Amino acid sequence: MSPELAREPVAPRPHTGRRRNPAVRQAVLDRAAELLAGPDGMAVSIDAIAQAAGVSKHTIYRWWPSKGAVLLEATVERAQKEVTVPDTGALTTDLEAFLADTFRAVDEVAPLLRGLMAEAMRDTVAADGMREFISARRNELRGLLVRGLDRGELPAETDLEMTIDQIYGLMWYRILIARSPVTADVATRLARAVTRPGAPG
Amino acid sequence: MSPELAREPVAPRPHTGRRRNPAVRQAVLDRAAELLAGPDGMAVSIDAIAQAAGVSKHTIYRWWPSKGAVLLEATVERAQKEVTVPDTGALTTDLEAFLADTFRAVDEVAPLLRGLMAEAMRDTVAADGMREFISARRNELRGLLVRGLDRGELPAETDLEMTIDQIYGLMWYRILIARSPVTADVATRLARAVTRPGAPG
DNA sequence: CTTTGACGGAACCTATGGTTTCGTCAACTG
DNA sequence: CAGTTGACGAAACCATAGGTTCCGTCAAAG
Numbered sequence: 354m355s356p357e358l359a360r361e362p363v364a365p366r367p368h369t370g371r372r373r374n375p376a377v378r379q380a381v382l383d384r385a386a387e388l389l390a391g392p393d394g395m396a397v398s399i400d401a402i403a404q405a406a407g408v409s410k411h412t413i414y415r416w417w418p419s420k421g422a423v424l425l426e427a428t429v430e431r432a433q434k435e436v437t438v439p440d441t442g443a444l445t446t447d448l449e450a451f452l453a454d455t456f457r458a459v460d461e462v463a464p465l466l467r468g469l470m471a472e473a474m475r476d477t478v479a480a481d482g483m484r485e486f487i488s489a490r491r492n493e494l495r496g497l498l499v500r501g502l503d504r505g506e507l508p509a510e511t512d513l514e515m516t517i518d519q520i521y522g523l524m525w526y527r528i529l530i531a532r533s534p535v536t537a538d539v540a541t542r543l544a545r546a547v548t549r550p551g552a553p554g
Numbered sequence: 555m556s557p558e559l560a561r562e563p564v565a566p567r568p569h570t571g572r573r574r575n576p577a578v579r580q581a582v583l584d585r586a587a588e589l590l591a592g593p594d595g596m597a598v599s600i601d602a603i604a605q606a607a608g609v610s611k612h613t614i615y616r617w618w619p620s621k622g623a624v625l626l627e628a629t630v631e632r633a634q635k636e637v638t639v640p641d642t643g644a645l646t647t648d649l650e651a652f653l654a655d656t657f658r659a660v661d662e663v664a665p666l667l668r669g670l671m672a673e674a675m676r677d678t679v680a681a682d683g684m685r686e687f688i689s690a691r692r693n694e695l696r697g698l699l700v701r702g703l704d705r706g707e708l709p710a711e712t713d714l715e716m717t718i719d720q721i722y723g724l725m726w727y728r729i730l731i732a733r734s735p736v737t738a739d740v741a742t743r744l745a746r747a748v749t750r751p752g753a754p755g
Numbered sequence: 756c757t758t759t760g761a762c763g764g765a766a767c768c769t770a771t772g773g774t775t776t777c778g779t780c781a782a783c784t785g
Numbered sequence: 786c787a788g789t790t791g792a793c794g795a796a797a798c799c800a801t802a803g804g805t806t807c808c809g810t811c812a813a814a815g
Binding site: 467470471474487512516519522523524525527549 | 726730
């Protein structure tokens, strides 16, 4: 409370004491992802994760605020394989490549995403994180489409948000509801359908 | 075990005793729907439904196998407002009307559908019922599209399943993830985008 | 009047998310 | 080396919720 103490608002104390064990973090995330992707992924309990990771439940809650946070981090870590956003100057080509890349990355972790979605329905941490993730993806896709729009490769009246909803709508629909794969082939056909360069594939 | 008794495999005994009270059934479904659509719809407990309906928990489990079954029935009962499947001979018109009708019915119960979906992620009864419901809707839409295809209003190479996925994908994406409304206006634009009769709306 | 079965109330069991306590051990500092 | 900080494991603990069971009561049919 003294001015002397208040002068240093966030004292960057050099962290004494035992350090966090990185292996613990990784083990938790790895087991969480495995269990989440397993046949019974909708019902992963914290106890199960702790036991599988050979870690105490206490330690998990020491570093993550809720089960949703664990599942979110485990999933994002695996889905974040960098999806390149191409900019070759041709909309259909760019979109096709972007979607193929996205779908490939997402299809691998589809069971993860289903489980995470189930958790996000109840856990606000997971929900917020997922929204953020989804929003970032939308922004990249929107940028790609806007470039095409500016080059006149899309009709000026195109409803961008609806186009984006169509694309990600199909993706999530197949992941969450239909449980059918999203392949590079689907990416190609969808890209053509949305940009409609004449006849569909 | 005697032949005489075995001869009547399912004896349709005329049901003696006290009858089921229809008001109980209705009260449970009504309160369940209300709670599910409420601000906290993701976390409706059986106890809460029982209490709100002025009914014993025992009675609920007497008639429904699980919470998911209750929520499913409550939702379907409200979403089953008959959606007419028009057949005027013009694909775009038919599709537009069908989607407008569907979206109007679905948009009203969007919170219900979100809650039911959350439950379906864990309860197989709810999941199976939902799949059935979704499958029936897909079949109607497919029929409508096939008629247009037969009349040559769609390119012969059109991938019907992907078209259906695009449509219902957008709908579910807006309901579950974006939480944006699905309006008659969206129906119009989507119908035109999918049938692409020249320029988009 | 007797039987059947619906209904309410309440106790009960189990699983799970989340918290707390305690003891131990590893790392850094003086 | 000694003391302090803090990560970690073990286990008890609490609250909530889904689901079951038991009991007593009441309504409808023969």
